[in-house]
């Protein structure tokens with residue numbers, strides 16, 4: 001194919017992020033319940049002599065354009081595996097906040113894989129794409145799959161979850177990002193400082209909450225709100241104390257649940273319905289505790305090719 005190919009990929013929110021102890025390899029075992037939500041990046045792959053990345057969008061300046069860009073790494077991994085030259089111009093239209101705990105880089109990697117596979121005609125199987133995704137990062141397989149899923153291991157071993165309805169969300173985007181590895185380090189430090197210890201021997205194995213899985217299945221927003229949990233939230237708040245004010249503003253405005261999204265600093269608010277989401281968003285925008293407010297819903301499908 002010589003025409004440019006575009007993939008559209010959603011952001012995620014972790015409705016449960018249970019973090020186990022620090023493993024000897026430096027990772028943590030997780031019980032990570034992902035929900036794909038309707039903020040999307042678009043990745044277009046166009047024929048080119050060499051690998052080149054360009055980015056547009058409000059946060060474009062924070063995204064690397066060299067081969068450390070996750071989309072570039074995805075293209076290189078696919079090209080190497082199939083013995084093709086990695087000649088491609090990847091253009092990313094970025095709507096997912098950068099370093100916001102919403103898997104923006106992972107979304108771009110999944111999108112680049114799908115788009116390059118179509119452009120180059122490499123015909124990778126779904127299983128092969130998922131394998132490349134897992135090697136690129138813990139959240140990348142979910143960006144491909146979308147919907148709702150439980151991630152075990154580092155989060156890359158996915159089991160799709162049934163959902164019974166649409167959940168309405170508001171996201172408060174903060175100024176500046178938080179480094180995911182730094183948030184995990186802070187989580188370990190806080191666990192050590194509490195005297196409980198941070199290793200696998202000290203921390204109970206992370207398990208998904210049966211109440212949370214049931215709430216997803218039935219589409220019950222009130223029950224989901226009662227069960228959401230993020231073990232990284234204390235660490236994100238410790239590194240960015242101002243997030244407490246953002247969470248309070250959303251709760252005061254009637255959000256059913258207020259939590260840090262993944263490693264933060266984006267905060268996620270679950271609303272009762274679309275109208276409730278409008279009210280929470282309005283109050284957050286007026287509160288002056290965040291940079292931007294976004295209203296969306298989920299689950300939505302994972303990465304897919306689109307006609308533009």
Ligand code: ATP
Pocket residue numbers: 062063064068069070071092097098099100101102103104105106108109139177178180262263264
């Ligand atoms: P997660 O929720 O998966 O932990 P995140 O959403 O917090 O990730 P990203 O937006 O993926 O964070 O960005 C993390 C860092 O990765 C950025 O600071 C940036 O330097 C780098 N990065 C590499 N490629 C990309 C990309 N395509 N888009 C955004 N950031 C990228």
